[in-house]
Amino acid sequence: MTTKESDCKSPAKIEYKNHWNTAYTKNTTEKLGWFEEKAAQTMSLISKSGLKKTATILNVGVGSSVLIDELLADGYTNLIASDLSEKALTTLKDRLAEEAVKVTFIADDLIQPEKLNKLSNIDLWNDRAVLHFFLKEEEKAAYFNLLKQVVVKDGFVIIAVFALDGAEKCCGLELQRYNSEMLQERLGNQFKLITEFNHIFVNPYGGKRPYIYTLFQRINK
Numbered sequence: 001m002t003t004k005e006s007d008c009k010s011p012a013k014i015e016y017k018n019h020w021n022t023a024y025t026k027n028t029t030e031k032l033g034w035f036e037e038k039a040a041q042t043m044s045l046i047s048k049s050g051l052k053k054t055a056t057i058l059n060v061g062v063g064s065s066v067l068i069d070e071l072l073a074d075g076y077t078n079l080i081a082s083d084l085s086e087k088a089l090t091t092l093k094d095r096l097a098e099e100a101v102k103v104t105f106i107a108d109d110l111i112q113p114e115k116l117n118k119l120s121n122i123d124l125w126n127d128r129a130v131l132h133f134f135l136k137e138e139e140k141a142a143y144f145n146l147l148k149q150v151v152v153k154d155g156f157v158i159i160a161v162f163a164l165d166g167a168e169k170c171c172g173l174e175l176q177r178y179n180s181e182m183l184q185e186r187l188g189n190q191f192k193l194i195t196e197f198n199h200i201f202v203n204p205y206g207g208k209r210p211y212i213y214t215l216f217q218r219i220n221k
Contacts, residue, residue: 039067041199042128042158043074045215048195049156054078055123058150060110061130064091072099082106082116111142122150125157129211132161132175140176144186153221157191159183163198163212180214191216 046057053075059067062081071079079102083089086107093100108115110130125147134140151157162177180196194215203209 036066039065039070039128041197041211041213042067042126042160043070045158045195045213046071046124046126048215049124049217051123051156056080056121057124057126058082058116058119058122059126060116061127062092063088064095065128067126067128068092068103069096069099072096072102077102080104080106080119080122082108082110084109110146111139113146117146117149119150121152123152123155125151125155127158128160129162131159132177135174135176140186147187148190148221151218151221153218155218156194157187157216157218158214159216160199160211160213163210165210179212183214183216187216190218190220192219 051057054077056078057071057076058080059065060082062068062083063085068079068081081089081092081103082105084107089105089107093103093105096103106115110116111134131140131143134143147157159178161183162175164177164179180193184191184193194217196212196214199211199213200209
């Protein structure tokens with residue numbers, strides 16, 4: 001994720017919910033720096049997982065992503081769209097219109113969850129460009145503890161984040177960049193890497209942003 005820094009300044013002390021609500025208020029979805037017209041990379045990994053159309057797919061930090069539109073169009077019937085920003089989720093609901101009733105929307109904080117930690121039996125945890133915003137050890141630990149709590153045995157995890165050669169900031173916020181070995185270390189021996197690939201995302205402003213996409217499967221719980 002990245003956007004024009006002039007559109008997304010961060011104060012010395014960040015109130016993250018307000019920060020992201022402001023970002024989604026100031027820009028239409030198509031003008032957001034992380035907007036992609038097609039979620040082709042994520043869809044390819046979901047297809048590779050072989051999940052049934054009835055699988056429970058939790059999309060964390062979903063924003064107003066077109067991924068939800070594509071999953072619905074492809075026949076997936078048990079989708080959860082979660083984000084810290086209520087504004088992002090409202091934008092997504094409005095765009096989906098009548099299709100929105102087919103999606104469960106959860107506004108919550110991944111680090112201090114009040115709703116997400118009540119979930120269970122998640123077949124796929126999907127994260128495009130959220131994890132890399134968590135810089136503190138306690139934030140990273142909270143993220144992965146929640147993931148491990150809700151994902152079922154034999155379930156899948158997709159994490160797509162800025163690669164080691166990716167941008168150092170997004171939307172005014174510093175980032176932690178990753179490779180697959182770093183993600184595997186965080187996930188531990190409960191998960192195995194199925195596949196990974198690098199992808200250069202070109203944002204709406206022409207900026208090239210190197211990502212790494214990974215697909216893991218849970219082998220024990």
